Amino acid sequence: MNAALLIDASYFIAAFLFIYGLKRMSSPLTARSGIVVAGAGMVLAVLASFLYTLDVNDAAKPFLSTNLTLAIIALALGLGWAWRSGKKVAMTEMPQMVALYNGMGGGAAAAIAAIELIGYKTHSSVSLTLAVLGGVIGAVSLSGSLIAWAKLDGRINKTLRFSGLQAVNGSLLLLLLAIGAYIVWHGGVVAIPVFALFFVLALVYGVMMTMPIGGADMPVVISLYNAFTGLAVGFEGYVLNNPALMIAGMVVGSAGSLLTLLMAKAMNRSVANVLFSNFGAAGDEEQGEMEGSQKPVDAGDAGINMRYATKVIIAPGYGLAVAQAQHKLYELVKLLQDADVEVKFAIHPVAGRMPGHMNVLLAEAGVPYDIIYDMEDINNEFKEADVAIVIGANDTVNPAARSNKSSPIYGMPILNVDQAKQVYVVKRGQGKGYSGVENALFYADNTQMVYGDAQKVMVSMIQAIKSLGGGH
The missing domain is CATH 3.40.50.1220 (TPP-binding domain)
Structure with missing residues (x-):
């Protein structure tokens, strides 16, 4: 069996394990085993990625040793941090950890986009467009999730609101889209400062998008960024022609989107209302005087x-x-x-x-x-x-x-x-x-x-x- 066939077979099995694991997570009785199954799929997908080293040409071999070393170091750091933090995290801090993991996934997608764009590795207009979209969505998810984590963890206790905030955010989004369109129009062949400005603005937009949202809405925001991360990963999977990333991204994106809609429905609010309203922040809502008194009991x-x-x-x-x-x-x-x-x-x-x-x-x-x-x-x-x-x-x-x-x-x-x-x-x-x-x-x-x-x-x-x- 050649390397390409083995990689494809591994990705197919990994995709099945992702979907089957997610299905088992839908019930409390099987959720634990579902996490194990999905985790096994991720391990298989990661190991399969090392098989690409079997098909490198002679020109790429000088870089192979360095890249493998960096990959192994990254895996060791990630596994070590995740194992340590996962073992010690308190149940009360689980939402913060989820927010951090969301952010890391978005950041990884943005990093892939940056490498592909800056290295001029995307040639077709479709791949280039998806790289740009994945980059901006991943960067927004990274910075927005970090703000959500800080709010949940009590490190940020205030909201950022001022007159004209929506206009500022709208203008920032239009500027991001304009730069992205400029990159695609020029086939990705633009100056490095343009890419830098693009990703910096995306990070800033994630902060500006999340800071006005009150703490009571953070669960919905985390779920939304989870969907964003999945979407970004799916886009970058297409850019890399990696089926495992595409399927994992689609599964996470669709599950996160469905969960976000269900949570918004449970609050009888739209997602737009969560993102753009002033609820859940100041504690000074005018709702009338309370009748009666609080009656303590032993x-x-x-x-x-x-x-x-x-x-x-x-x-x-x-x-x-x-x-x-x-x-x-x-x-x-x-x-x-x-x-x-x-x-x-x-x-x-x-x-x-x-x-x-x-x-x-x-x-x-x-x-x-x-x-x-x-x-x-x-x-x-x-x-x-x-x-x-x-x-x-x-x-x-x-x-x-x-x-x-x-x-x-x-x-x-x-x-x-x-x-x-x-x-x-x-x-x-x-x-x-x-x-x-x-x-x-x-x-x-x-x-x-x-x-x-x-x-x-x-x-x-x-x-x-x-x-x-x-x-x-």
Whole structure:
């Protein structure tokens, strides 16, 4: 078997593993094995790329040793950093890591485009156009993802907004497209400063595009940049005539696009509204005065009340992850189940800082999948619940989304927590959520606030229930 045939066969198998792995990732039961399968496909694709060295001509052989050395160094650095960071990253920081990986993928696509363009290696107009598009999209994804990471990590706490911002960004985009068209028109034979200006402006545009977006919208932004990265990789795969890159790019791009649309739908907003509105940043929205007051309750009393309930529904949020309270929460759940209390989890599509965040968090604690329900499958059951307990969630349980037309989140589908007979909200303090929107649920007549760190609150509830007897 010659090298070309072996490479093509390897890429075909790798493509199958990518798609099959993604399919298995669609279910929590098979997601872990899906990641392993897709990872095996990537390993195979990387190894297959080294087979190109078997077909180099004599003129290229002097450069082969240097290129192989650089490739191996790059692989070693990437594997070492990914292994170390992957092992030590906390669940609360997983969204930041996803943002970084998105950015690195976009940056790699932009780097490929730069090499192909500056080295005048693209000759056809189609390849040249795709190289330019892949370069600009990859660079935007790189800088935009880095800003998203900084916002999620708390390193950037402010938004960049000023009068005429949209006009500035629009002009910047038109200038980028004009330079890209100029490069294509001249067959890629332009001065190095033109390429440099093109990529610098693309990086700047990624920053300018992301800085105005509020923190509450960062999950959608990360998903969008994931789609951008896949698109850029797919374009550059065509430029390099690399089937594995093309297929991987298409899979990532389509999955990221679908996820972005689903998340926007879950927030009852368009992607354009996410990118160009002022939601989720300042915390100073005019939405009227809240009626009533927040009513505190002791964690132990709340735990005892749940012990004597018939049905309890739990709505987790990012605060659960911050407190790393998922294991204690499951211990509480098992105590309630031992007392013949029906317990279910309700997961909002955008709970946490990224899609699936809460599912992964609960799976880590060993919570069975059959008691975890998506919003649309459990929302009608809240009115039958004796107790609903909210742990670290905010906007996803705010009834103002249904009733207050002046609220920025009006129209967003929410968990119907307020319809339960009794609602307990576990919260560290009286501050607003990530979007800065005041939560009407906290002031409702059937709501009581359990203030404190979620893990400590869970411990107090567990102790109170065990003091009644019959617990582990």
